[in-house]
Amino acid sequence: MTPGMIRLDDRDIAILKVLSEEGRLSKAALAKRINLSPTPCWERLKRLEKAGIIEGYRAEISLRKTAPHVTVFVTLELETHNSAAFQAFERAVTTYPEIVQCWALGGGFDYLLQVVTRDVESYQALIDRLLDQGLGLARYYTYIVTKPIKTGHVLPFDTLLSAAD
Incomplete structure (x- = not known):
């Protein structure tokens, strides 16, 4: 693990993956998607935001x-x-x-x-x-650019983090 990086567990990674794919998700729906009760999910989300791992929420505009x-x-x-x-x-x-x-x-x-x-x-x-x-x-x-082929900002968490262990 590189110095300055924060260790993430499977639940943290699940939160990041779901939010990167579907940023407009209620906290209750997020908790359900990662199989965690709302309060601990909310606490994890706030910790990820405070640590600067989640930098913001945006809409993708066509x-x-x-x-x-x-x-x-x-x-x-x-x-x-x-x-x-x-x-x-x-x-x-x-x-x-x-x-x-x-x-x-x-x-x-x-x-x-x-x-x-x-x-x-x-x-x-x-x-x-x-x-x-x-x-x-x-x-x-x-x-x-004559035509977009692949766009979006979904990060390959599985690939990136599997090599980090």
């Missing part, structure tokens, strides 16, 4: 049914590779709501961004703003 949009993945490199340059870029990224995910990478590129915006023109306007901001972007590559 943009396809609500608004025209384009999803774009962007790999990019910075000109300068020092702490100040990385921090400046990371601060800037948090100010753009169209950038819905950003990951720092090891290897050939510095960052991978997921951008969701109205259309290709608004995506390019976002990139132009990033370039004009003087963040030291050396190069970027754009990958437009």
Whole structure:
């Protein structure tokens, strides 16, 4: 077990698995699904929230049914590779709501961004703003999503945690 990680038992894992698949579940229904009475289930749930294991609850919204949009993945490199340059870029990224995910990478590129915006023109306007901001972007590559194949955020708890023992 990696330092800083919290040991989870089978009931904790069951709670996390059910919530990751069905976040909109009453506490009574959750308790029933994991075969535990409501009070101990509620106590476990609160402990998982307090420990930061459960970071929040969200609804998955179908943009396809609500608004025209384009999803774009962007790999990019910075000109300068020092702490100040990385921090400046990371601060800037948090100010753009169209950038819905950003990951720092090891290897050939510095960052991978997921951008969701109205259309290709608004995506390019976002990139132009990033370039004009003087963040030291050396190069970027754009990958437009043509069709989603597998989406969602259900984590493979069984696979991840079986190797942890």
